[in-house]
Amino acid sequence: MTQRDEQFHSFVLEKRAGLVRTATLLTAGDGHLAEDLVQATLTKLYVAWPAFRRADNPEGYLRRTLVNALTDEKRRWWRRHERPVAELPDRAHAPSPDPDDRTEGLRTALRGLPPRMRAALVFRYFYDLDVADTADALGCSEGTVKSQTARALDRLREVMQLPLTGVIR
Structure with a gap:
C-alpha cells in the first residue's frame, strides 16, 4: 500500500x-x-x-x-424518469413508523425542496455554517445563500404549517 x-x-x-x-x-x-x-x-x-x-x-x-x-x-x-412506488415488491416487511411525526414531517417537507435549497438549509441550520462557508460549499454568492435559505424556510413553514421555532434552530 x-x-x-x-x-x-x-x-x-x-x-x-x-x-x-x-x-x-x-x-x-x-x-x-x-x-x-x-x-x-x-x-x-x-x-x-x-x-x-x-x-x-x-x-x-x-x-x-x-x-x-x-x-x-x-x-x-x-x-x-424514475417512477417511485409505494411499496417495493421484494421487501420482507413494512418499515416501522417513525415515532416522531415532526421528524418525518420535516423529512417529507425537505424532499419537496430543490436540492440546492435543501443543501443551503442543511449547511446553515443542521451544521451551523455561516453564510460565507455555506456559499463556498454551494459555489454561489452569499446573497444567493440568504435568499435560498429564506425561500426554503418559507416553503417549509407553508408545508408543515408551523412557525418552525424548535424544529430548525
Whole structure:
C-alpha cells in the first residue's frame, strides 16, 4: 500500500460516518442515495487526493464535492424518469413508523425542496455554517445563500404549517 493509499484509508475511516450523515440530510433521508453520494464523493477525492491535501479549507472542499455529487446525481436522465412506488415488491416487511411525526414531517417537507435549497438549509441550520462557508460549499454568492435559505424556510413553514421555532434552530 502506498503512502497516498494509507492517507486516504485513514481519511475514509475518520470522515465516512459524518459524510453519510450529511448526505442523508442532503437527500432528505434517502439512505440509499446518501450512500451513493458518499461513494461518488470518495471516488472524486481519491482521484484528486493531492489537490485535496493542498486545499486551504479541506472541510469546505469536502462539502463542495458532496454537493457537486448530489447535483450530478439529480441531473442524470434516468433519475428524472424514475417512477417511485409505494411499496417495493421484494421487501420482507413494512418499515416501522417513525415515532416522531415532526421528524418525518420535516423529512417529507425537505424532499419537496430543490436540492440546492435543501443543501443551503442543511449547511446553515443542521451544521451551523455561516453564510460565507455555506456559499463556498454551494459555489454561489452569499446573497444567493440568504435568499435560498429564506425561500426554503418559507416553503417549509407553508408545508408543515408551523412557525418552525424548535424544529430548525
